[in-house]
Amino acid sequence: MSQPDEIIRIAAKGDGVTSDGRHFAFSAPGDRVLADGTLELGPRHATPPCRHFGTCGGCQLQQLDEPTLTEFVASRVANAASGQGLEPERITPPHLSPPRTRRRTTLHAQRVGGRIAIGFREMGSHRIVDMHECHVLAPELFAQVAPLRRMLAAQPGKLAVEVDMALSEQGVDLGLKGLKVEGLAATEALLDYARRQSLARITLNQGYGPEGAWEPEPVTVRLGGVPVSLPPGAFLQATRDGEEALVAAAREWLAGASTIADLFSGLGTFAFALVGPGTKVLAAEAAREAHLACRMAAGRAQVPIHALHRDLFRNPLQPDELNRFAAVLLDPPRAGAREQVGYIAQSTVDRVVYISCNPSSWARDAGLLVAGGYRLAELRPIGQFRWSTHVELASLFVRS
Known part of the structure; x- marks a missing residue:
């Protein structure tokens, strides 16, 4: 009987590779490939901390222990x-x-079957993984996900929004692309949301480029000890x-x-x-x-x-x-x-x-x-x- 092949390295795109060149997703060096194609996990295989891992496209390597990563x-x-x-x-x-130190991100939000899904896209797909935990985003950014889901659920009609978030000295800078806000009532509701969430800024892009909707004080980041203005979407x-x-x-x-x-x-x-x-x-x-x-x-x-x-x-x-x-x-x-x-x-x-x-x-x-x-x-x-x-x-x- 042939011996199980072993994962010997991780390729550039995150797949484990055996000695004969076969690729296996979500594997770690030391895992063994059994005859039926399943994996026998080795000592360098970690338990992924996030429930979304394997579906969410935000992470590819949560199965690796710290030395292997x-x-x-x-x-x-x-x-x-x-x-x-x-x-x-x-x-x-x-x-x-x-973990939990990422200070900028782009998420996607869409109405799916009457509810709002917000998160990263699935691997190799345009489908959105509805985010209920995240082990890479800074807590200040992740804390915005649930309130944002509720706010977007109250918006009328079809919905497909790109969500940019960044941490500034004043708090969370939120950019929404594709959200239509028309009329006094809708504008006041958005500003009330910004106040409740203590946002540093809300920027809307309704097809004409980013436009500021809420910025109680100039948004800055500190570089080399110097406060520098943070333009919407800046790197x-x-x-x-x-x-x-x-x-x-x-x-x-x-x-x-x-x-x-x-x-x-x-x-x-x-x-x-x-x-x-x-x-x-x-x-x-x-x-x-x-x-x-x-x-x-x-x-x-x-x-x-x-x-x-x-x-x-x-x-x-x-x-x-x-x-x-x-x-x-x-x-x-x-x-x-x-x-x-x-x-x-x-x-x-x-x-x-x-x-x-x-x-x-x-x-x-x-x-x-x-x-x-x-x-x-x-x-x-x-x-x-x-x-x-x-x-x-x-x-x-x-x-x-």
């Missing part, structure tokens, strides 16, 4: 590097965000601790740099953390609202940040512009920044810190830097999206 995050980054022939001089142990790092881990890496690696170009700077997450006595920062960003928020906050705080409104995909900084800086930090979208990185590789900049939310596009771009004369000095894997296959990283490149 940590190993997955580390291997995603290491494999991306080795796949491009990159050899980091140092890889640090991964940082994993704890925030997924968790505070993840942001702190990324910022700590940048501060350590760029200590002593007198001039830093922060590219794809957003609201200024890194710019405000890096600026200081003896350090000036250029913050280049294409999104107008984020750029203006950064510029105004820098002006109020009287710190030497020059905010530049510039689309670095269409108009990347050229080598002669980059050569004015002692260091460059970039944190591009998931697609990476191939053209901008190509110009950095042609520059004389000594140190480059590359923050990435996509190890694959990062590895492609990192290859350009190495080919241009940089060495990959350090890699730090970051798992802000706990129990997800979404992995981030910080990396340091130094001119040889």
Whole structure:
């Protein structure tokens, strides 16, 4: 009788893989595949904490114990590097965000059979998993789900709403896309809801872009100790601790740099953390609202940040512009920044810190830097999206 095959690793999309290449969802290394295709669970298989796991598309890896989850995050980054022939001089142990720390999310709400379902979508489906618990969202965000379900249930007609939530200094910032609020009574009911829930802001998008409906005081986030306006839908790092881990890496690696170009700077997450006595920062960003928020906050705080409104995909900084800086930090979208990185590789900049939310596009771009004369000095894997296959990283490149 043949021996049961064993799960030996977790693939990039979260499936367990056997030695002969078969894939099994929701398995862990050490699980054994029996003759009938069922799994005999091994010692590294954890009991998923959430009742929705296996259906909800928000998590893919709750079946892994903590050491195996940590190993997955580390291997995603290491494999991306080795796949491009990159050899980091140092890889640090991964940082994993704890449960219930996610401070921003997008949920979906829809009327289904006379009731409101609100939550993430099912895996590989447009169906919504009606959320009754969540082990990744910050408690302040999850606490809004049940009241929001009741509020939406009182709305007339068909309903399909996209729900954006983020934690600001003033509380929960709520954005609703697709909800029609017409007439005085409906508007007053929405404002009463905002008051009862002590929301920082409600923004409605009824087909013409986000419009503020409730904001008793300006909504801000604190970056590098500086309060910065938070435009509706603006990018925030997924968790505070993840942001702190990324910022700590940048501060350590760029200590002593007198001039830093922060590219794809957003609201200024890194710019405000890096600026200081003896350090000036250029913050280049294409999104107008984020750029203006950064510029105004820098002006109020009287710190030497020059905010530049510039689309670095269409108009990347050229080598002669980059050569004015002692260091460059970039944190591009998931697609990476191939053209901008190509110009950095042609520059004389000594140190480059590359923050990435996509190890694959990062590895492609990192290859350009190495080919241009940089060495990959350090890699730090970051798992802000706990129990997800979404992995981030910080990396340091130094001119040889």
